[in-house]
Amino acid sequence: MAGAGISTPSGIPDFRSPGSGLYDNLQQYNLPYAEAIFEINYFHHNPKPFFALAKELYPGNYQPNLSHYFIRLLHDKGQLLRMYTQNIDGLERMAGIPPKMLVEAHGTFATATCTMCRKEYNGEELRPDIMEGTVPKCPTCKGVIKPDIVFFGEELPPHFFRYLTDFPVADLLIIMGTSLEVEPFASLAGAVRGSVSRLLINRDLVGPFAWGLQRHNDIAELGDVVSGVKKLADALGWMQELEDLMARTTDRALKKNEE
Numbered sequence: 001m002a003g004a005g006i007s008t009p010s011g012i013p014d015f016r017s018p019g020s021g022l023y024d025n026l027q028q029y030n031l032p033y034a035e036a037i038f039e040i041n042y043f044h045h046n047p048k049p050f051f052a053l054a055k056e057l058y059p060g061n062y063q064p065n066l067s068h069y070f071i072r073l074l075h076d077k078g079q080l081l082r083m084y085t086q087n088i089d090g091l092e093r094m095a096g097i098p099p100k101m102l103v104e105a106h107g108t109f110a111t112a113t114c115t116m117c118r119k120e121y122n123g124e125e126l127r128p129d130i131m132e133g134t135v136p137k138c139p140t141c142k143g144v145i146k147p148d149i150v151f152f153g154e155e156l157p158p159h160f161f162r163y164l165t166d167f168p169v170a171d172l173l174i175i176m177g178t179s180l181e182v183e184p185f186a187s188l189a190g191a192v193r194g195s196v197s198r199l200l201i202n203r204d205l206v207g208p209f210a211w212g213l214q215r216h217n218d219i220a221e222l223g224d225v226v227s228g229v230k231k232l233a234d235a236l237g238w239m240q241e242l243e244d245l246m247a248r249t250t251d252r253a254l255k256k257n258e259e
């Protein structure tokens with residue numbers, strides 16, 4: 001399970017931190033309150049602030065870091081059952097984790113849907129408009145095309161419910177870079193069997209780790225997520241492999257960007 005904290009080392013700020021880039025850039029749109037940017041009713045009224053944020057977060061501006069590549073390595077070794085992420089930055093896919101191994105619980109910019117006729121689009125089709133700061137419109141019905149990001153007031157994607165079959169068969173749960181404050185995602189931490197270890201890699205204690213509801217086999221590695229992941233990779237003897245994988249994939253991505 002992962003959240004915004006795994007992407008801060010890639011340079012993506014927390015939305016709410018005072019002085020952080022994202023919300024500061026949104027001031028000009030006079031949002032009634034910060035969360036309005038992710039409220040579906042507000043989006044229908046004024047989609048521009050959301051598209052300003054989309055421009056910033058659209059895949060391509062940021063690179064995955066060691067935490068993302070660690071999960072990719074888990075997959076390459078046949079050890080990943082699934083990655084449940086709250087992030088919408090697409091860095092998991094960029095690190096090469098196959099989409100079928102991901103549950104992007106709060107959606108993705110990889111696909112989009114017309115808010116009027118429900119026609120489906122590939123996220124890349126919206127890129128030129130989003131980069132120009134134009135609200136993308138459906139050529140068929142002229143409705144606004146919305147990236148498939150889950151807004152407040154919208155249901156989570158159906159594949160979120162995969163947790164019902166995934167969590168009971170997991171034999172380790174790693175929780176990284178999340179405050180475990182957003183429901184229903186946060187409650188997944190309680191969905192593994194009681195005999196299963198839960199490893200928290202985070203700056204601070206969160207969720208059941210903070211409320212005194214820890215299980216005897218829970219472990220918390222507090223501090224920076226990249227340092228925590230490095231420690232785990234070291235203990236597994238995977239550090240060299242992890243660094244090689246990261247260098248290889250980053251190299252390939254840079255070459256692709258240059259083409």
Ligand code: CNA
Nearest residue numbers: 003004005007008086087088089177178179202203224225
């Ligand atoms: P959050 O509530 O902002 O919590 C982040 C957690 O990560 C906190 O406990 C921090 O202490 C911790 N943290 C931050 N940086 C580090 C670091 N370098 N090392 C270790 N720990 C760190 O974020 P959540 O994901 O829990 O909140 C849910 C929201 C925020 C979701 O709906 C996300 O979509 C949304 N969000 C996403 C992104 C993104 O896609 N990158 C960015 C900002 C917010």
